[in-house]
Amino acid sequence: MNALPSPGSPGSPGSAGATVDADFVRRWLDTATASVDRESERLTELDSPIGDADHGSNMRRGFIAARGAVEQEPPGTPGGVLVLVGRTLISTVGGASGPLYGTLLRKAGKELGDEEAVGADRLRDALRAGVDGVAQLGGASAGDKTMLDALLPAVDALTGALDAGGSLAEGLAAAASAADEGAVATTPLRARKGRASYLGERSVGHQDPGATSAALLVDALAATARDGAA
Ligand code: ADP
Ligand code: MG
Numbered sequence: 001m002n003a004l005p006s007p008g009s010p011g012s013p014g015s016a017g018a019t020v021d022a023d024f025v026r027r028w029l030d031t032a033t034a035s036v037d038r039e040s041e042r043l044t045e046l047d048s049p050i051g052d053a054d055h056g057s058n059m060r061r062g063f064i065a066a067r068g069a070v071e072q073e074p075p076g077t078p079g080g081v082l083v084l085v086g087r088t089l090i091s092t093v094g095g096a097s098g099p100l101y102g103t104l105l106r107k108a109g110k111e112l113g114d115e116e117a118v119g120a121d122r123l124r125d126a127l128r129a130g131v132d133g134v135a136q137l138g139g140a141s142a143g144d145k146t147m148l149d150a151l152l153p154a155v156d157a158l159t160g161a162l163d164a165g166g167s168l169a170e171g172l173a174a175a176a177s178a179a180d181e182g183a184v185a186t187t188p189l190r191a192r193k194g195r196a197s198y199l200g201e202r203s204v205g206h207q208d209p210g211a212t213s214a215a216l217l218v219d220a221l222a223a224t225a226r227d228g229a230a
Helices: 022-038 040-046 055-072 078-092 097-112 120-138 148-163 168-184 195-203 209-229
Strands: none
Touching: 022 040, 022 055, 022 078, 022 209, 040 055, 040 209, 055 078, 055 097, 055 209, 078 097, 097 120, 097 209, 120 148, 120 168, 148 168, 148 209, 168 209
16 A cells, blocks of 8 residues: 655545545546547547548547536446446447447446545556456457557556555556557557458558557546646
8 A cells, every 4th residue: 555645635645545536537538538539530540551440430429428428417436437438438439449448447447336536556456457358358468459558558557656656646647658658669560459450461560549549548547637636
């Protein structure tokens, strides 16, 4: 457990304390939806040479629907918001990324259970459970040129930063950098899973769209913690 007090928030239970609540996850969803909307064309362009040019529109449709579902009936717990977002992605996103991101968020939400607020360590455990769920469902591992190439380094970096005594905001900033680097590092890889794998060697030299969108989602998480800590 990390017992360092979180600076600038007197009276808070510290960085291992309860800092992630339903409002935090809703703010993440707003930021993530805006980011996916803004980057939608780029995600679709990345999905053109090694896919079917729908990743941006898939993500945009899914996140706008998820935000609508959460606004309509806002769950009172962080786990509840994540489960609702995951369920909505599964039902609105055709394509591989819907069930995969849906599983990521549903598993993370279930791991948080019914608690009204959790600390950084619990969020890390939830993200780890979600990423494990993606690996299990899609059968991919590190280096297969998928969203996991952004998600796995992100969770590892978060873990490392928290173990070193960092705050939630510091841990998520490290996770965001690792996810961004992981997404860029998919370019020279040959795809071994998903639609891009049908191209074999011809998938080399293109950045993976799913790793790119995964980095956007982790960036949004870091921005949420940073803004909340200000
Ligand atoms: P589709 O490939 O069905 O058109 P999308 O274009 O929305 O779906 O998403 C493609 C992305 O999904 C890929 O760039 C990759 O990151 C991710 N992906 C595909 N298959 C897998 C898998 N088996 N495991 C993990 N991620 C995958
Ligand atoms: Mg596609």
